[in-house]
């Protein structure tokens with residue numbers, strides 16, 4: 001678990017590859033619901049429609065490339081605050097996490113709600129400014145935003161708004177599970193963050 005652009009997705013993919021385990025980026029589920037709402041012009045606060053879309057979401061239809069945009073991320077954070085949407089996506093995530101042999105999931109509520117019995121929990125974080133720098137470089141690379149100070153400021157504002165919404169919602173807010181290892185990646189590159197994550201997982205596995 002961890003806030004937007006903390007590096008948790010990259011770490012989760014690497015940990016899954018290291019152990020040969022399946023990986024689920026649970027943010028894509030909320031992004032998938034949000035993208036359908038946006039494409040069909042439904043207001044994001046229409047909880048009943050968002051719930052039906054979540055109930056019918058097909059994992060096989062989720063196209064990560066199209067879902068990892070700024071607009072979809074923001075909308076995902078809005079629909080993810082609707083309790084019935086979270087409920088509709090719960091069983092799918094529980095089934096994925098409970099599959100024989102294990103799995104790696106990344107999200108906001110994996111250690112607290114989806115898999116409270118998980119054998120290893122990491123809470124990956126970094127300062128808002130560093131997360132904004134990382135997300136800014138990614139968006140500039142994709143041509144989604146201008147390579148200037150105004151672009152960076154807009155991304156920092158996005159991150160702060162999403163942090164507030166993801167942490168402040170009533171249903172399954174972003175929280176550090178009591179038994180999670182907190183990994184602050186502000187001053188770590190990917191290799192160092194991965195080494196620290198792996199050490200934490202190994203320590204938990206005994």
Ligand code: DC
Pocket residue numbers: 004005026027028030031073076077080081106107108109110162166
């Ligand atoms: O990790 P991400 O940026 O792809 O997530 C997009 C949004 O989805 C995030 O702002 C909040 C929501 N989300 C959630 O509420 N619970 C999760 N387990 C994963 C994502």
